[in-house]
Amino acid sequence: xxxxxxxxxxxxxxxxxxxxxxxxxxxxxxxxxxxxxxxxxxxxxxxxxxxxxxxxxxxxxxxxxxxxxxxxxxxxxxxxxxxxxxxxxxxxxxxxxxxxxxxxxxxxxxxxxxxxxxxxxxxxxxxxxxxxxxxxxxxxxxxxxxxxxxxxxxxxxxxxxxxxxxxxxxxxxxxxxxxxxxxxxxxxxxxxxxxxxxxxxxxxxxxxxxxxxxxxxxxxxxxxxxxxxxxxxxxxxxxxxxxxxxxxxxxxxxxxxxxxxxxxxxxxxxxxxxxxxxxxxxxxxxxxxxxxxxxxxxxxxxxxxxxxxxxxxxxxxxxxxxxxxxxxxxxxxxxxxxxxxxxxxxxxxxxxxxxxxxxxxxxxxxxxxx
Numbered sequence: 001x002x003x004x005x006x007x008x009x010x011x012x013x014x015x016x017x018x019x020x021x022x023x024x025x026x027x028x029x030x031x032x033x034x035x036x037x038x039x040x041x042x043x044x045x046x047x048x049x050x051x052x053x054x055x056x057x058x059x060x061x062x063x064x065x066x067x068x069x070x071x072x073x074x075x076x077x078x079x080x081x082x083x084x085x086x087x088x089x090x091x092x093x094x095x096x097x098x099x100x101x102x103x104x105x106x107x108x109x110x111x112x113x114x115x116x117x118x119x120x121x122x123x124x125x126x127x128x129x130x131x132x133x134x135x136x137x138x139x140x141x142x143x144x145x146x147x148x149x150x151x152x153x154x155x156x157x158x159x160x161x162x163x164x165x166x167x168x169x170x171x172x173x174x175x176x177x178x179x180x181x182x183x184x185x186x187x188x189x190x191x192x193x194x195x196x197x198x199x200x201x202x203x204x205x206x207x208x209x210x211x212x213x214x215x216x217x218x219x220x221x222x223x224x225x226x227x228x229x230x231x232x233x234x235x236x237x238x239x240x241x242x243x244x245x246x247x248x249x250x251x252x253x254x255x256x257x258x259x260x261x262x263x264x265x266x267x268x269x270x271x272x273x274x275x276x277x278x279x280x281x282x283x284x285x286x287x288x289x290x291x292x293x294x295x296x297x298x299x300x301x302x303x304x305x306x307x308x309x310x311x312x313x314x315x316x317x318x319x320x321x322x323x324x325x326x327x328x329x330x331x332x333x334x335x336x337x338x339x340x341x342x343x344x345x346x347x348x349x350x351x352x353x354x355x356x357x358x359x360x361x362x363x364x365x366x367x368x369x370x
Contacts, residue, residue, distance in 0.1 A: 004346050004355050006307035007186045011350035012250070016242040020192075023238035036234035042241050043197070043232075049164075049244060050173040052199040054206035057232025058213050061160045061182020064196035065093030067230065068178045069128060071198075071208040072154040074099050078127035082158075083113035084315040084335035086132045089182075090158050091316045099127065101325060103317035105332040109275040111135070111288070111342070114334075115143035128154045133162035133172050135311070136188070136254070136285035137276060141167070141175040156180065159199075161285040163189040164251040168279045173199040178209075183240055188254070188285050189247050191236040250349035254284040257351050261287055264360040270367045272341070286311055290341040291367060298343060300366035306359055309344040 013020075027036060039057050047055035058064050074080060076098035082090050084103040091101040104121050107114045113131045122145070129148060131139035141155065148155060155176035162172035163181060173179045181187075183195035198209045211218060216227030243250075258274075265271050272290035276282045288311060291297050301308045315335040317327035329336065345359055 001305045003305040006309045006346050007348045019242045020239055027234050033234055038234050038237040039232050042237040045244055050171045052174050053201040056198045056206055056209045058196045059230040060194035061196040062089040062093055063230040064180035064198050066096045067209045067212050068156050068180045068198050069097040070212055071205045074127045079125045080128045081121050082130040083132050084317050084332035085111050088319055103327055103332055105334045108334050110277055111338055112139045115140055119145045126153050128156050130156045130158050132158040135288050136161055136283040137280045138162055138165050138167035138172050164247050165283040166281040178205050188283055189243055192239045195232055195236040251283040253349040258284040258287055260356050268364050286344045287347040289343050291343050294341050294343055297366045304362045306362050307346055311344050315339055
């Protein structure tokens with residue numbers, strides 16, 4: 001049986017191995033382990049790549065979200081609106097900042113936050129709205145209520161899945177007052193461990209994030225606020241620099257693979273293909289279809305060596321860890337229904353036409369047998 005993984009990171013590593021080895025050797029020889037020159041170089045390079053004024057490297061994507069929330073003033077007693085269909089880290093960061101997540105339903109076609117539902121979710125305690133750039137495309141930020149800024153409500157972009165994506169020509173990571181991203185290994189721009197970053201054009205917000213991520217310390221043994229330890233590791237910065245140089249090409253390969261899936265699935269009954277918002281250049285972090293009898297179909301795919309996945313099986317408001325939020329079943333019906341249908345097919349730079357053809361062939365047979 002030929003196995004086809006959901007993500008094949010070895011394909012990427014083979015292309016950068018020599019460059020990473022040389023970069024690691026330089027860091028190790030210099031003992032440049034914390035905040036080294038590779039970190040500065042990556043921060044500058046990624047800021048230039050996105051068009052943001054500032055990039056602050058941090059330890060992981062969840063920290064990036066929390067630091068961004070804290071930087072815009074989110075704290076105890078506040079509420080933060082976010083989509084019901086997202087990874088738990090989006091809500092988890094809100095809780096860690098002391099606030100309460102408020103889940104809003106998603107658009108049935110894209111599974112992105114439905115901006116038309118945001119106004120009804122706003123209260124006097126709302127301090128921020130966090131649209132999520134899900135699966136590789138930017139959320140429709142321009143459709144959020146125009147009154148947010150006047151009401152003192154910050155817009156924070158969760159761009160963990162959209163490195164290199166654009167909306168109407170504007171790069172992911174530059175929407176709202178501040179943005180957070182993750183460089184978890186499976187992301188379009190992934191490290192060899194945990195890593196993340198915060199992006200903003202605001203000098204004060206960037207300084208606040210950097211301060212909070214360094215124990216609240218502007219200088220050694222000077223602590224002007226209570227922060228925590230969240231720094232981008234120098235060795236991870238070496239990896240990210242090497243991958244960033246290839247990201248545009250790898251994203252183009254993802255787009256070609258998505259187009260190939262679209263064509264292969266066009267005549268497969270029972271498969272709902274993913275939709276792209278007008279104005280978006282998608283980077284296909286995930287290729288997420290929707291099918292009936294999803295769990296049975298997924299089991300059949302796995303039995304034949306196809307590494308399909310689910311993103312995400314439980315909407316955040318129904319996750320046991322967040323049961324205290326008070327949003328029960330039925331509060332976000334689109335996300336709840338989609339959670340039982342979504343099926344992510346293998347997607348990575350370097351996936352071959354033959355691999356995709358086999359994925360679709362097995363999926364077709366699995367749907368027939370389900």
